[in-house]
Amino acid sequence: xxxxxxxxxxxxxxxxxxxxxxxxxxxxxxxxxxxxxxxxxxxxxxxxxxxxxxxxxxxxxxxxxxxxxxxxxxxxxxxxxxxxxxxxxxxxxx
Numbered sequence: 001x002x003x004x005x006x007x008x009x010x011x012x013x014x015x016x017x018x019x020x021x022x023x024x025x026x027x028x029x030x031x032x033x034x035x036x037x038x039x040x041x042x043x044x045x046x047x048x049x050x051x052x053x054x055x056x057x058x059x060x061x062x063x064x065x066x067x068x069x070x071x072x073x074x075x076x077x078x079x080x081x082x083x084x085x086x087x088x089x090x091x092x093x094x
């Protein structure tokens with residue numbers, strides 16, 4: 001089964017920035033503890049504090065789908081409802 005990778009970035013509206021920064025450590029910890037998570041990194045841009053670079057690797061499309069579903073119904077999903085997402089995903093069909 002192919003690995004699934006996601007790379008890209010999110011742009012956080014100024015009104016949501018403090019809440020997103022506060023919620024990020026928990027989101028990272030929960031994701032890294034998911035079965036099938038190989039790598040999960042979210043790094044704030046050095047030049048633009050509203051941009052966060054995202055890199056994810058999961059063992060399978062099923063593990064990636066589980067992650068996506070978990071996030072949708074999590075506090076992180078609510079915190080990031082207004083962010084712009086700019087992602088490229090490989091290893092899974094849309």
